[in-house]
Amino acid sequence: MTEHLLKILIVGDGNVGKSSFVNRYVSGQFNRTYKMTVGVDFAVKLLNWSDEEKVRLQLWDIAGQERFISMTRIYYKGAVGCIVMFDISSSSSFLSCRHWKQDLDHKAMLPNGDSIPCILLANKCDLTERAVSADTIDRFSRANGFFTWMEASVKENKNIGEAMRRLVQEILSV
Numbered sequence: 251m252t253e254h255l256l257k258i259l260i261v262g263d264g265n266v267g268k269s270s271f272v273n274r275y276v277s278g279q280f281n282r283t284y285k286m287t288v289g290v291d292f293a294v295k296l297l298n299w300s301d302e303e304k305v306r307l308q309l310w311d312i313a314g315q316e317r318f319i320s321m322t323r324i325y326y327k328g329a330v331g332c333i334v335m336f337d338i339s340s341s342s343s344f345l346s347c348r349h350w351k352q353d354l355d356h357k358a359m360l361p362n363g364d365s366i367p368c369i370l371l372a373n374k375c376d377l378t379e380r381a382v383s384a385d386t387i388d389r390f391s392r393a394n395g396f397f398t399w400m401e402a403s404v405k406e407n408k409n410i411g412e413a414m415r416r417l418v419q420e421i422l423s424v
């Protein structure tokens with residue numbers, strides 16, 4: 251039995267749903283309970299990935315520090331994958347994804363110097379007022395080196411486990 255320890259970052263502007271995502275994924279709940287602290291914190295989830303492999307996920311959320319935009323290198327150290335999240339009803343949170351991705355590409359690298367795999371997540375797809383079209387997201391995702399993008403709703407539990415599975419799959423394949 252092999253156990254992989256994977257440090258995964260969840261970045262994006264404030265209020266896009268990062269804490270809710272981690273909470274939903276780890277505890278299955280929507281109302282946030284797992285932490286209210288300001289500062290970097292992480293949650294852990296263990297997956298039975300295959301008959302021979304277990305995956306221990308460390309999910310790092312940047313609780314309350316979004317205003318600093320550029321995170322310290324300690325936060326990025328050892329990360330092997332990332333979710334860049336925005337709120338589909340907020341064009342400013344979408345525009346910020348470029349900065350989040352650039353910051354990652356400068357500070358979070360695999361030992362061979364490559365960028366870490368990143369998935370772009372358009373959260374709150376349960377909302378009807380959309381500020382960004384699928385076509386725009388698709389073009390942005392390709393132009394900025396995301397391996398894929400998905401719509402998700404933490405509220406309705408849509409594509410949460412699926413997004414994490416796609417990311418883990420990508421991490422284990424590089």
Ligand code: GDP
Nearest residue numbers: 263264265266267268269270373374403404405
């Ligand atoms: P963070 O600042 O990025 O960690 O965002 P939070 O997890 O604190 O969420 C910000 C707000 O968005 C909260 O009021 C959440 O209940 C709400 N929220 C999170 N995910 C969703 C979603 O998928 N749909 C809707 N409608 N609201 C959401």
